[in-house]
Structure formats: C-alpha cells, structure tokens
Amino acid sequence: MPVTKLPDQFLEFSRNLFFVCRGIWVLMVFHCMAIIAFLFLPQGTDVLLLLLENSFQVGNPITLLFLIIAVFFWSISSEFCCRMLLYMTDNSGHSLSIASVQSRKSLQVQLAKFCLYAPILILGIGLVKAYVQNQSDSGFPLAVLLILIALLTASCWLLFQLYHAKRKIPIFRKWMRLSAKEAFWTGKLYGIFNQYRIDFPAGSLPIKEDHGTSKSMVENDLPRETPLPNGSFIPEGFVLIEQGIYHQPYPTQTWVFRIPLSFYSCLIKQLLILCAIALSLVFVFSLLPLLAYTLIGAAALICFSFGCWQLVYVLLDFLDQAQPLGRFKFPYRLCVIGWVLLCSYLNQDHPIRVLQNARTEPSPLVTTHFDAWAKQVESTSHADSIPIYLIAAEGGALRTGAFTALLLSKLADADPSFSKRVYAYSTVSGGSLGAGFFQSIQEIKNSLPDQELSSISKRFFELDFLSATTGKLVFAEIVQYLIPWHLPVLDRAIALEQSWEKGWEEATLNSNIPNHFEQAIPNSNIAPAVLFQTVEAETGLPCVWSNLNLNNVIPLSKERDLASRYPVPIALSSAINLSARFPLLSPAAMFSNQIGDSKTRRHYVDGGYFENSGQETLLQLLRKIPFEQHPRLQPKILCFNFSGKDATFNKGIHLANEFSELLHAVYQTRNARTTLAINNLNEYCLQRFGPAHLLQLELDINTKNLPMNWVLSHTAMQRIDLYCNAMVEKIIPFISSPK
Numbered sequence: 001m002p003v004t005k006l007p008d009q010f011l012e013f014s015r016n017l018f019f020v021c022r023g024i025w026v027l028m029v030f031h032c033m034a035i036i037a038f039l040f041l042p043q044g045t046d047v048l049l050l051l052l053e054n055s056f057q058v059g060n061p062i063t064l065l066f067l068i069i070a071v072f073f074w075s076i077s078s079e080f081c082c083r084m085l086l087y088m089t090d091n092s093g094h095s096l097s098i099a100s101v102q103s104r105k106s107l108q109v110q111l112a113k114f115c116l117y118a119p120i121l122i123l124g125i126g127l128v129k130a131y132v133q134n135q136s137d138s139g140f141p142l143a144v145l146l147i148l149i150a151l152l153t154a155s156c157w158l159l160f161q162l163y164h165a166k167r168k169i170p171i172f173r174k175w176m177r178l179s180a181k182e183a184f185w186t187g188k189l190y191g192i193f194n195q196y197r198i199d200f201p202a203g204s205l206p207i208k209e210d211h212g213t214s215k216s217m218v219e220n221d222l223p224r225e226t227p228l229p230n231g232s233f234i235p236e237g238f239v240l241i242e243q244g245i246y247h248q249p250y251p252t253q254t255w256v257f258r259i260p261l262s263f264y265s266c267l268i269k270q271l272l273i274l275c276a277i278a279l280s281l282v283f284v285f286s287l288l289p290l291l292a293y294t295l296i297g298a299a300a301l302i303c304f305s306f307g308c309w310q311l312v313y314v315l316l317d318f319l320d321q322a323q324p325l326g327r328f329k330f331p332y333r334l335c336v337i338g339w340v341l342l343c344s345y346l347n348q349d350h351p352i353r354v355l356q357n358a359r360t361e362p363s364p365l366v367t368t369h370f371d372a373w374a375k376q377v378e379s380t381s382h383a384d385s386i387p388i389y390l391i392a393a394e395g396g397a398l399r400t401g402a403f404t405a406l407l408l409s410k411l412a413d414a415d416p417s418f419s420k421r422v423y424a425y426s427t428v429s430g431g432s433l434g435a436g437f438f439q440s441i442q443e444i445k446n447s448l449p450d451q452e453l454s455s456i457s458k459r460f461f462e463l464d465f466l467s468a469t470t471g472k473l474v475f476a477e478i479v480q481y482l483i484p485w486h487l488p489v490l491d492r493a494i495a496l497e498q499s500w501e502k503g504w505e506e507a508t509l510n511s512n513i514p515n516h517f518e519q520a521i522p523n524s525n526i527a528p529a530v531l532f533q534t535v536e537a538e539t540g541l542p543c544v545w546s547n548l549n550l551n552n553v554i555p556l557s558k559e560r561d562l563a564s565r566y567p568v569p570i571a572l573s574s575a576i577n578l579s580a581r582f583p584l585l586s587p588a589a590m591f592s593n594q595i596g597d598s599k600t601r602r603h604y605v606d607g608g609y610f611e612n613s614g615q616e617t618l619l620q621l622l623r624k625i626p627f628e629q630h631p632r633l634q635p636k637i638l639c640f641n642f643s644g645k646d647a648t649f650n651k652g653i654h655l656a657n658e659f660s661e662l663l664h665a666v667y668q669t670r671n672a673r674t675t676l677a678i679n680n681l682n683e684y685c686l687q688r689f690g691p692a693h694l695l696q697l698e699l700d701i702n703t704k705n706l707p708m709n710w711v712l713s714h715t716a717m718q719r720i721d722l723y724c725n726a727m728v729e730k731i732i733p734f735i736s737s738p739k
Contacts, residue, residue: 012100019090020108021111024085026313027085027115030078034119034303043707045126045129046707046716050464050711051063052131063297063300067123067297070300071303074306075116075119075120075159076116077308078116078310080274081310081313081314083186085314086111088192101189116159120159123299124152134705137719182264182266195256195258198232199252201250221240224238235263237259240257241256242256275315278312281308285301286490290495293467293468294464294467296471297467301467309474347484348590350486350590351591352590353497354568359569362549364525365549366549366624367626369548378630378633388634388636390425390622391424391425391426392615393640394608396642397580397582398433399642399699399712400429400434400640400642400699402717403699403723404430404431405457407724407731408422408435409452409454410724411735413452414728414732415735420442423529428606428613428614429582429607430580435530436575437460438457441453441457443513446513448508456508460504463503463711465711468492468498468499469492469585471495472492473492477492477587492587493577493581497574501517517572519571520569520571522547529546530546531548531617532546534562534607535610536603541556542610542616543561544617545562565591565593582605586606591603611670611674618681635689636694636735638731639694639695639696641696642699701719706720
C-alpha cells in the first residue's frame with residue numbers, strides 16, 4: 001500500500017500558491033482594502049446599513065442599482081486583471097515538471113474564479129453583518145436583506161453564465177473567448193511577452209556557415225506549426241531575432257523568437273476595451289455634480305474605483321512588459337511615479353477657498369467684544385443673575401457634530417433664550433461642524449416659526465456628506481496627482497464644503513434667509529465668539545481661526561491666530577473644514593504668505609492632532625474675559641466629549657514592544673493633551689466660579705453603533721436622538737440654575 005506524503009504535498013502546494021499569488025499581489029491589496037472597508041470598519045458597516053434603509057424604506061433604489069452595477073464591473077475587472085497579470089508574469093513553465101505545471105495552471109484557474117466572485121461575496125457578507133449588528137434598532141424587516149442577497153445571487157448567476165457555463169450568452173461569446181492559439185499559449189506558463197527560446201544539441205539540425213560573419217545561420221529558419229524533435233513547435237507569428245551556437249558547457253544550437261503583439265490580438269483587444277471603459281468612468285466620476293455622487297452612493301463609488309484602478313495598473317504593467325514602441329524601451333510605471341512626484345512639487349496642494357468680492361473687517365479684541373456683547377445681553381433682562389454659556393466640542397466627524405448640534409438645538413427648543421446667551425464656541429473637527437451649524441440656524445425661527453431647531457439639525461446630519469468626498473477621493477484626486485496645477489473641481493475638501501452648503505439649504509427647507517455656510521463668520525460685537533482649532537503641519541503648533549483678535553489671549557498669538565495672520569475672507573464651511581481635515585481622508589488646507597521676496601506655504605490639518613477637546617483654548621479665553629466687570633452674568637461651561645473613558649491609560653504593552661512603544665507614545669500623546677486640557681479646565685472653573693459652572697457631557701455610545709464618518713445611517717441618528725433626549729432632562733437644571 002503506497003504511503004501518501006501529505007507534508008511534502010502540502011509544502012509543494014504552498015510553494016505553488018505563494019508563487020502564483022506573488023504575481024497578483026496588487027489584486028490582493030484591493031481585496032484586502034475591500035474586506036477592511038466593508039467588513040471590519042464600523043464606517044463601512046454603517047454605510048451598508050444606510051444602503052439597506054434607503055433602498056426600501058425611503059424608496060430610493062437608485063443607489064442600490066448603481067451598487068449592483070459597480071460590483072458587477074469590479075468582478076469582471078478583477079477576473080480579467082488576475083488572468084492578465086498571471087499571463088505576463090509567470091514564466092515558470094520552462095523549469096518545472098509537467099505535474100508542477102499542471103498544478104500551477106489549476107491554481108491560476110481557481111484564483112481567477114475567486115477574483116471573479118470575491119467582490120460579490122465581500123459585499124454580501126458586509127450586508128449580512130450590517131443587518132445582524134443593527135437589527136434590534138434598525139426596524140426594517142429581514143425581507144429587505146433577503147432581496148438584496150437575491151440580487152447579488154442573480155449577479156453571480158449572470159457571471160457564471162458569462163464565464164463558466166457550457167453555453168455562454170451569445171452576445172458575449174465572441175468577446176469573452178480567446179482564439180485557440182492564444183488560449184494555448186497563455187496557458188503554457190511562459191510569460192506571454194517574454195522571448196521564446198528553442199535549444200538543440202549542435203549538429204542535430206542542418207545548418208550552414210556564413211563565412212562573412214561569426215554567426216551560424218539556419219537554413220530556412222525552423223519549421224513553423226510543425227512539432228520539432230524536442231516536442232516544441234513555433235507558430236507562424238513568432239519573429240526570429242537571434243540564432244547561434246553556444247559552446248559552454250556543451251555545443252548548443254539556439255533560436256530566440258519575439259512574440260509580436262498581434263499574436264495576442266484578442267487578449268489585447270479585451271484589455272484595451274476594459275481600460276477604455278475604466279478611463280471613461282474615471283473621467284466621468286471625477287467631474288460629476290454633488291447630487292450625482294449622492295445618488296450613486298459611497299459604496300458603489302468605492303467598488304467602481306477598485307475596478308477602474310486595477311485595470312489602469314494592469315495597463316501600465318502591460319506597457320512595461322510588452323514595450324509597444326519596439327526598440328525604444330520606456331519604463332512606464334517608473335515614469336508615472338516620477339511625474340506624480342514632480343506634480344506634487346509644482347502643484348498648489350489644496351489652497352483654502354477664498355470668497356470672491358468679499359472684504360475682511362478687523363476683528364475686535366476679546367475684552368472689547370465681550371463688553372459689547374455683555375451689555376446687549378444685560379439689556380434684555382432685569383434679573384439679578386443671567387446665565388451665559390461657553391461651549392467646547394470635541395472632534396469626531398458627524399458623530400460629535402450631530403451630538404453637539406442636536407443637543408444644543410434641543411436645549412434651545414426647551415429654552416428660547418438659550419441660543420441668545422451663548423457667548424463662545426471652542427471646537428475641533430466634527431464639533432466645529434455641530435457648533436457652526438447650530439449657530440448658523442438661529443434666524444430660522446423667524447422664517448420657519450413652526451420648525452424646531454432640533455428637527456432642522458436632525459435633517460442636516462441625516463444627509464450624505466460622504467459620497468461626494470469619496471467620489472473625489474477615489475477618482476478626482478488621483479487624476480489631480482497627474483496635473484501640475486490645482487483644479488478646484490477635483491478637490492475633495494471643496495466638495496465636502498459644498499456638500500455642507502447644499503445640506504444647509506436642504507435642512508432649512510430653502511428658507512428665505514441667506515445661506516450662512518456660504519458666508520464669512522460674522523465678527524460684529526453682538527455675534528458669538530467662534531474659535532475653530534487646527535494644527536500647522538510644518539511646525540506642529542495648534543492654531544485657531546476665530547472672529548476675535550486673539551492677541552495676548554493665546555501664547556504665540558502672532559503665529560497661531562490664523563485670521564490675523566492670513567487676512568483673507570473665507571466661508572463658514574471653509575473655516576469649519578479647516579478644523580476637520582484629517583489626512584488622508586481630508587487633505588491639509590494650504591495658505592500661502594509673502595515673506596520678503598519669497599512666498600511660503602503652510603498646511604493645516606485637523607485640530608485633534610494636538611488636542612481634541614477644544615478645552616485648552618477655551619481655558620485661555622476664559623482667563624482673558626473680564627467677568628468681574630459684569631457681575632450679573634454667570635458663566636456656564638458646557639463641554640461635549642466623546643466618552644468618559646480615559647484612552648491614555650491602557651493595560652500595558654505586551655506585543656512587539658520595540659515598535660509598539662514608539663507607536664503608542666506618539667499617538668497617546670494626543671490623548672494625554674486632551675486629558676490634561678480637561679483637567680486644567682475643571683480645576684480653573686472650580687477655583688474661579690465654583691462647582692456649579694462646568695458640565696462635562698459624554699457621548700457614551702459605542703463607535704460600532706455610532707461611527708466616526710461623514711454620513712450616518714438613520715438608525716445611528718435615531719440612537720443619538722434618543723441619547724440627547726435623555727440628556728436634556730439632566731442639563732435643564734444646570735443651565736437654569738443661577739449659581
């Protein structure tokens with residue numbers, strides 16, 4: 001009885017699998033990115049949950065239709081790119097046994113099948129996860145998920161009919177199939193654009209000497225389309241480029257052939273057609289209007305981008321391998337990388353969007369502004385004690401943005417005087433969006449008296465701000481890398497700002513008042529103080545964009561007070577985004593400044609890189625406000641935070657210590673600054689005002705149920721709405737108490 005050598009077989013299988021996968025590593029990267037995005041990141045899960053909700057509850061199946069088309073295109077692209085990369089890179093057939101060649105051929109076929117169905121499988125698992133994880137709160141029936149799975153199954157069936165059914169759909173049969181000779185040669189593991197070599201012992205075939213040269217010439221070349229003594233044969237299309245006799249170590253007669261591009265005409269035609277479709281999609285998706293991105297959806301845009309960019313990579317790889325220019329060898333991929341680096345040096349990055357035909361007015365000093373604002377508040381009340389409010393809001397995209405705006409709106413609905421007594425906002429990232437939106441809708445009550453501010457805020461934060469940003473990120477921004485000058489239509493930061501501006505109009509039901517997100521921050525003496533936090537990339541300094549003159553308020557105010565340093569008018573949406581640029585998802589904002597004869601650039605990223613609560617700057621502002629001159633005013637500080645759990649103290653490092661220690665130290669420094677800022681503000685308020693003047697509000701909802709993203713599902717918004725309702729009852733006594 002023969003003994004099966006399982007360890008040897010497993011080792012051989014592993015070697016073959018590794019060798020085959022090595023040629024398609026780019027596709028593996030795309031599939032890993034998709035798995036992380038749709039299966040592991042809570043943002044991806046929430047996007048798929050929103051897709052489930054919108055497809056049937058809201059009656060908007062267009063996004064679902066685009067997603068099915070996108071994943072179908074990605075599947076076709078993935079399968080073709082897998083085969084094409086293997087055809088071009090695998091030249092192991094010259095040195096392997098027949099059994100090993102057959103084993104690798106089988107693995108290649110199975111991997112191509114996997115790449116064909118993997119996109120649909122990933123998306124299907126992601127939808128199931130989104131439903132199971134949120135079924136207790138989502139409210140839509142299981143039938144919704146089953147219908148979506150049925151649509152994905154139908155896509156699988158159609159792909160099977162196109163590729164694997166014995167009777168393929170006639171309209172695609174001719175296009176999908178390679179010619180017989182191409183199918184044979186692409187399966188030989190020779191590398192389809194490598195030179196083809198034939199060796200025979202010297203003298204085994206008739207030759208004649210050319211006495212004018214040192215070369216030996218073959219009489220009438222080698223016979224074509226006829227088996228040779230070693231079993232090889234040469235097709236008619238191969239071009240002889242070299243021949244001769246080599247004497248080391250044994251006399252060997254050699255012929256070297258070049259395989260012309262015309263030999264693989266069907267394969268190259270398929271490549272060019274698919275790449276033409278991909279490049280057309282890249283062009284179209286780069287220039288779409290904002291509404292079109294929302295209709296397509298972020299998930300479909302990501303799937304389209306995977307299909308497009310892997311085809312573009314394969315096209316560049318094909319050009320490198322095939323060298324269609326003949327004798328002139330051109331390193332296409334290397335030249336693209338070099339061109340991108342050159343463009344990055346010449347390009348203006350992402351310059352801040354400046355309002356046209358607008359003037360900048362000098363910002364008032366803090367003491368002057370507070371004195372004028374306080375007198376206006378005191379004139380509206382004769383009470384002995386008037387509570388005024390100062391707000392700090394932490395970063396966290398729509399998560400803390402919705403928490404801040406919705407809770408403030410509910411407080412304003414419960415107490416109409418609340419919003420008129422908010423003196424200052426010190427905010428970061430998503431908190432800047434929440435506070436900025438709340439303040440911008442104060443005039444709505446005049447034109448929409450029946451609308452509650454909380455309803456307006458909820459409408460705004462239920463809108464999709466992710467799709468336009470995603471579309472620009474995965475299409476337009478990559479095109480921008482190839483252009484040595486900045487094009488605003490390709491800028492994803494501008495797309496996000498314009499999405500907020502459009503969302504403001506939609507949330508306010510196109511009211512008659514001007515769109516405040518499109519206007520500069522008012523710096524009059526009766527407008528609240530606004531302090532949006534950001535970080536200068538070149539120096540690491542925490543900076544502030546404000547409608548106040550922060551001279552002598554914050555340390556190094558000359559460098560950190562950006563509105564004074566760069567006196568240009570920018571819209572409220574741009575000022576908010578200046579605080580919410582978290583690379584690589586959002587690009588740094590670029591300001592240019594003339595210093596002497598040279599122009600310098602400075603780049604500004606998310607304020608949370610330094611300190612994410614906004615409470616350090618609020619503390620610096622509190623120290624400069626002369627409350628003693630207005631004893632009737634009683635300050636109340638409301639701080640909107642992510643969670644009460646302190647991220648700076650963990651269970652310790654136990655794995656890959658040398659690397660983990662460095663990584664944790666750099667990252668946790670940001671959390672430590674936040675912890676120190678909160679502690680310092682607490683101690684200052686306790687000593688100066690007493691214990692009843694500061695309230696730290698914690699958004700204690702798991703990130704899995706309320707992710708950091710620029711879009712939130714209706715289920716996530718429902719969770720945060722219920723959470724805010726519960727908190728209002730606790731906050732009302734605090735904001736009403738005069739002590």
